[in-house]
Amino acid sequence: MIQAFDYGEVRYFRMARIFLGRAIYWTGVYYLDGLLVDSGPPNLACEVKRLCGELAVRQCVTTHHHEDHTGNHSLIREHFHITPLAHARGLARIAAPEVHPQLYRHVAWGVPPPAEAETVGEWLETPKFRFQVIHTPGHAEDHIALYEPDRRWLFTGDLYLAPKLKYLRADEDIHALLDSLRRVIALEPEVLFCQHRGRVVNAAALLRQELDSLVELGERIQALHAQGLEEGEITRRLPGGDLLWRLWTGGHFSKRNFVRAFLRPHPPKREE
Ligand SMILES: [Zn+2]
Numbered sequence: 001m002i003q004a005f006d007y008g009e010v011r012y013f014r015m016a017r018i019f020l021g022r023a024i025y026w027t028g029v030y031y032l033d034g035l036l037v038d039s040g041p042p043n044l045a046c047e048v049k050r051l052c053g054e055l056a057v058r059q060c061v062t063t064h065h066h067e068d069h070t071g072n073h074s075l076i077r078e079h080f081h082i083t084p085l086a087h088a089r090g091l092a093r094i095a096a097p098e099v100h101p102q103l104y105r106h107v108a109w110g111v112p113p114p115a116e117a118e119t120v121g122e123w124l125e126t127p128k129f130r131f132q133v134i135h136t137p138g139h140a141e142d143h144i145a146l147y148e149p150d151r152r153w154l155f156t157g158d159l160y161l162a163p164k165l166k167y168l169r170a171d172e173d174i175h176a177l178l179d180s181l182r183r184v185i186a187l188e189p190e191v192l193f194c195q196h197r198g199r200v201v202n203a204a205a206l207l208r209q210e211l212d213s214l215v216e217l218g219e220r221i222q223a224l225h226a227q228g229l230e231e232g233e234i235t236r237r238l239p240g241g242d243l244l245w246r247l248w249t250g251g252h253f254s255k256r257n258f259v260r261a262f263l264r265p266h267p268p269k270r271e272e
Pocket residue numbers: 064066139140158
């Protein structure tokens with residue numbers, strides 16, 4: 001199913017597979033001025049193909065390689081002769097997607113066909129807008145955000161998912177995520193366009209809330225660790241439950257992943 005939301009110059013298309021009348025997991029793409037930001041999940045290929053034809057897409061950019069964001073890159077190249085752009089660190093993963101993702105990803109989105117993408121530059125232009133491409137690793141190593149300085153718009157992919165995150169993916173780098181949040185907050189964006197939530201106003205304040213809540217959580221985890229507590233015990237002492245998400249994702253999303261991620265040493269910064 002695709003649902004359209006009109007935010008004036010920006011349009012959001014929320015997408016999900018429907019099971020027993022309910023969306024399994026919403027994701028989405030944005031369209032503005034000929035530019036498609038992400039391409040949606042692979043199991044909605046027919047609908048995405050029709051949508052791209054109606055929208056007259058001229059460019060496509062990828063926020064990160066996860067299949068709910070790059071699932072239709074190959075059809076965009078094949079049918080519309082557009083090569084999607086992505087951060088250099090994502091190209092190999094888009095060219096050879098995971099064949100056996102966790103079951104929940106299979107059910108929600110499917111497995112994308114391999115696709116060719118090209119490296120995005122430091123700026124991305126459309127006839128009307130100019131976007132600063134900001135490397136924002138953490139959720140994924142190749143994650144980027146797009147900032148339109150005149151409008152103070154920030155397209156955040158999966159960088160912002162909630163003012164207070166309740167669980168973390170097993171492969172997320174929390175230290176890199178905190179650093180990325182600090183860098184985008186410094187831009188003082190006004191409106192944020194989240195791939196899973198749609199348009200969010202008061203962008204800088206909400207990103208700051210997300211950052212502050214994560215810093216506080218990290219301090220709590222470090223303090224419990226300093227008392228000699230083990231990973232499982234630290235997890236039990238953190239607020240909030242994660243049972244449903246843990247079961248649904250087979251443990252790929254959990255509270256425990258926060259503990260693991262915060263106790264992992266901060267890797268040295270790599271050269272871009
Ligand atoms: Zn993602």
